[in-house]
Amino acid sequence: MNKLLEFHSLTSSQNLKRSDLIGRVDEQARNLKINVIRNHSFELVAATLNAFLEISGLKAEFSYSDYDDAFANVDFSTGADAHILWVDLDRYDDKGREHIAARLNELSQSAADPVIIVPIGAEFEAQEPLFKADVTPIITRLGDKFFDERLADFTGTRCSPAACMEMSRLLGLRIIPAVILPGLKAVVVDLDNTLYKGVLGEDGADGVVLEPGHIALQQKLVELAGQGFFICVASKNEAEDAEHLFNSRTDFPLRPEHVTKFMVNWDSKSSNIQDLEKFLNIHHSSMLFVDDNMGELFEVSNALPDIKQFWASPDSDANARGVSIYPGLLKSKVTAEDAARSKDVQANEERRRLREQMSPEDYLRSLEIKISFMANDPEQVTRVSELSRKTNQFIFNYKRYSLAEVKAAAESSTSCVMTVSMSDKLIDSGIIGCLVAHKHEDILQVEDMFVSCRALGRGLDDVVVLGAIKCAADQLGCSKIGIEFQKGDRNGPAEDFVAKYLNEHANVPSELDYSFPQGIVEISVPELDVEEQSY
Structure with a gap:
């Protein structure tokens, strides 16, 4: 449990000592190569970054550009995992800032790897795919201690050591994991002494206390729910008491409609979380579990070793700060699919009920399903990149596309x-799957195919995947299909699908004999100039 205490301090402490963090690195962590392009010194930030990256199982080594106010020799082709633009905008006048902003936004369009910009001084409006690290909250919190002009000649930056520490924490916990790793999908929280102070079974609904930190934590959970994260409750209490609590305590920012699933009973926390895995159709490695009881955290970690955990200490303010900056809970953009995610998963309960009562064909007809295929839609570049980076179960090749890579593929004639x-x-589930393919002579080479866990198990996997391949082959005029597939830790569903439907194509490109099923679902392929029809 020492790691939990250390991670709690790294995420939430306001009294971190720089001397305790310098040189700290997990040698077993995944190594990243980060290219820093700057007009002021980044070294004070880099010195403590690995301590924060450790929570995500990462470490970094840095390469540096020369100091260049003109950013004349920006090179995004260095084979780095990510690039950081480290920019002090107060080094320019208004016209100069406008020029630099336009130049950096333009240059980032061609980068194959993620580009993060950390601007200080003036405002900077980042355009996709440039990922902006907003340091405004740090400036607000530190006030006049953010800058230290006295040390600038010595350190190479106006930023104070305290500011560099906080920006290191922001980059290491929030920004770099967000552009490198698949994000988390669910936050599972306890009730007692986590969302409030007190024990529901002893103090009653009216007796538990909301401190400012509890309010802040609940507000963060509401925010995350709105961004498409599953918010679930796992608590050892009576279900009726918990229902009464949320109905009677109208001062709770977190309302029942924000919670995807309540697991309130006397079963072990690990068994409840395993049930949530099945309900949400996600792996526990995509979950963050928040609980005040070290014994419960230990029991869960033993049963579910890949789950992320956060200890809810008696300091509710610290807990709110820690969860707010925890790795994997940052999205650059919220899509329509994000907003519908929780309701879509909840609707799966009704789908399962209907499926048990009907034949497979009648079940599908009763749902009035419509599946739409769209080729090279520029409006969906962000969604495609996001889905490729967070899908783990039904994915062929783990390509993890950047925005620039998706855009380039969508704009290419081949x-x-x-x-x-x-x-x-x-x-309306929105976009639930995507195929990326390239044409080589008369062969459609499927580079990757990935489908959201929300859409799996509805009896339509073949329509989604084989239909996407068929439409792409029609789009590019290909007669043969080749499949690229690599086995990963958790893409068993994709492996089983390839073995059943596409095994020969994974070995030697060959023709695909597929037609949409008749009279079951409505298929729409408007961009391929095929009239909308039912099959």
Whole structure:
């Protein structure tokens, strides 16, 4: 449990000592190469970054550009995992800032790897795919202690050591993991002494206390729910008491509609979280579990070794700060699919009920399902990149596309980015799958195919995947199909699908004999100039 205490301090402490963090690195962590392009010194930030990256199982080594106010020799082709633009905008007048902003936004468009900009001084409006690290909250918190002009000649930057420490924490916990790793999908929280102070079974709904930190934590959970994260409750209490609590305590920012699933009973926390895995159709490595009881955290970590955990200490303010900056909970953009995610998963309960009562064909007809295929839609570049980076179960090749890579493939005459959207009478799920493929002579080479966990198990996997391949082949005029596949730790569903439907194509490119099923679902492929029809 020492790691939990250390990580709690790294995420939430306001009294970190620089001397305790310098040189700290997990030698077993995944190594990143980060290219720093700057007009002022980054070394004070880099010195403590690995301590924060450790929580995400990462470490970094840095290469540096020369100091260059003109950013005349920016090179994004260095084979780095990510690039950081470290820019003091107060080194320019208004016209100079405008020129630099336009130049950096333009240059980032061609980068194949993620580009992070950390601007200080004036405002900077970042354009996709440039990922802005907003340091405004740090400036607000530190006030006049953010800058230290006296040390600038010695350190190479106006930023104070305290500011560099906080920007290191921001980059190491929040920004770099967000552009490198798949994000988390769910936050599972306890009730007692976590969302409030007190024990529901002893103090009653009216007796538990909301401190400012508890309010801040609940507000953060509400924010995350709005961004598409699953918020779930796992608590050892009576279910009726918990229901009464949320109904009666209208001062709780977190309301029942923000919670995807309540698991309130006397079963072990690990068994409840395993049930949540099945309900949400995600792996526990995509979950953050927040609990005040070290015994519960220990029990869960033993049963579910890949789950992320956060100890809810008696300091509720610290807990709110820690969860707010925890790795994996940052999105650059919230899509329509994010907003519908929780309701879509909840609708799966109704789908399962209907499926048990009907034949497979009648079940599918009763849902009034519509599947739409769209080729090279520029409006969906962000969604495609996001889905590729967070899908772990149904994914062929783990390509983890950047925005620039998706955009380039969509604009190429020899490539195709085919998105798949799904809706039924219960909810519009939005884009649930995507195929990226390239044409080589008469062969459609499927580079990757990935499908959201929300859409799996509806009896339509073949329509989604084989339909996307068929539409892409039509789009590019290919007669043969080749499949690129690599086995990963958790893409068993994709492996089983390839073995069943595409095994020969994974070995030798060959023709795909596939037609959409008749009279089951409505298929729409408007961008391929095929009239909308039912199959």
